[in-house]
Amino acid sequence: MPTVKVGLELELEIIRIIYGGAGLARHEGCAIFVPFTIPGEKVRARITRLRPGWAQAKLLAVTRPSADRVEPPCPWFTRCGGCAYQHIAYPRQLTIKSAQVEEALRRIGKFAAPPVEPALPSPLDYGYRNRITVHIEPPDIGFRGTDPRQVVDLNRCLLAGHAVNAALTRLRAKRAWRPGPATLRANPEARGFRQVNDGAAEILAAVVVGMAGSGQVLVDAYCGSGFFAKKLRSSFTRVIGLDWDDQSIQAAGQDAEAHEDYRRGDTAELLPAALGPAATTVVLLDPPAQGLDPGVIDTLLRARPARLVYVSCDPATLARDLSRLASGYQLLRAAPVDMFPQTASIETACLLAASPN
Numbered sequence: 001m002p003t004v005k006v007g008l009e010l011e012l013e014i015i016r017i018i019y020g021g022a023g024l025a026r027h028e029g030c031a032i033f034v035p036f037t038i039p040g041e042k043v044r045a046r047i048t049r050l051r052p053g054w055a056q057a058k059l060l061a062v063t064r065p066s067a068d069r070v071e072p073p074c075p076w077f078t079r080c081g082g083c084a085y086q087h088i089a090y091p092r093q094l095t096i097k098s099a100q101v102e103e104a105l106r107r108i109g110k111f112a113a114p115p116v117e118p119a120l121p122s123p124l125d126y127g128y129r130n131r132i133t134v135h136i137e138p139p140d141i142g143f144r145g146t147d148p149r150q151v152v153d154l155n156r157c158l159l160a161g162h163a164v165n166a167a168l169t170r171l172r173a174k175r176a177w178r179p180g181p182a183t184l185r186a187n188p189e190a191r192g193f194r195q196v197n198d199g200a201a202e203i204l205a206a207v208v209v210g211m212a213g214s215g216q217v218l219v220d221a222y223c224g225s226g227f228f229a230k231k232l233r234s235s236f237t238r239v240i241g242l243d244w245d246d247q248s249i250q251a252a253g254q255d256a257e258a259h260e261d262y263r264r265g266d267t268a269e270l271l272p273a274a275l276g277p278a279a280t281t282v283v284l285l286d287p288p289a290q291g292l293d294p295g296v297i298d299t300l301l302r303a304r305p306a307r308l309v310y311v312s313c314d315p316a317t318l319a320r321d322l323s324r325l326a327s328g329y330q331l332l333r334a335a336p337v338d339m340f341p342q343t344a345s346i347e348t349a350c351l352l353a354a355s356p357n
């Protein structure tokens, strides 16, 4: 009979931090997840949820703190669902994130020795967001809590830049609130998809530009407003951007040069016709968190463009897709970029080269 049960208090040692932010410990063969911990720490925790083979626990006390433990600056930390790592010194957050990418590529992707590089830091580790989406549930305005049924009422977010927090102050001063989500932007005129952290986005773009190199045809699949395509247009004879969002495609088209072509529609449908000769085509893939449609993977394996650059915001779907591509592509680099300091999210840019047939 397992002795782990809801309400039980245990002394645990944290082994590592899993993707999503919780610390992993083990007790009598049961994996126990304790948020707001750091590898190597000893903690006292109470089991709150039990499932076959694993349990969740609430942190009660840190009995042996890590040297990387810091005081979280936000008064809402642990109640607000936005941040997971404010208690961890920033350099350690970076090593935790690259380890999580490596773990996903090994476990889900089945890569024996994934070529994961150290995570590149964001220039700002607070105050970096150019937009936030708050939830309005009168009388509360804020983010979903660690208990997602609750909205945590807050008057500023330490991850947001000044202009975004000023917009939050203006929203809170309004008398009539319409319940639901509200996106507050540093630049309210911006249309279509835009990266959230401008400084880290430039670092990611520099990595992507280096990986994409140059050639005849660049297909920027999931191009948004053309953030990457614009930086690469001088290196390719033709640039084709694909996105199903009308506003993004309109924004991308606004300053398009003669050799750029932005097409609205589903990538799975538009990709086959967009590809140029295999040997001189580079495909950039920046899908949402759910990753690539199987149809996109089939097209790539069939047409075998020379080089792929895959930008992902979810290591698990990235690892799944890379393993599906492994029959036709070799993974050369996986470069995590910390787009979202203090949170559990990770952005990773990967370079793949077509294997000889």
Ligand SMILES: C[S@@+](CC[C@H](N)C(=O)[O-])C[C@H]1O[C@@H](n2cnc3c(N)ncnc32)[C@H](O)[C@@H]1O
Pocket: 193, 194, 195, 222, 223, 224, 225, 226, 227, 228, 242, 243, 244, 245, 248, 265, 266, 267, 268, 286, 287, 288
């Ligand atoms: C993570 S964003 C990347 C945007 C762009 N690469 C950038 O850096 O600004 C993903 C984009 O994929 C688009 N998208 C999502 N699913 C799509 C699909 N099935 N076909 C085409 N576009 C899609 C969204 O509209 C969004 O612009």
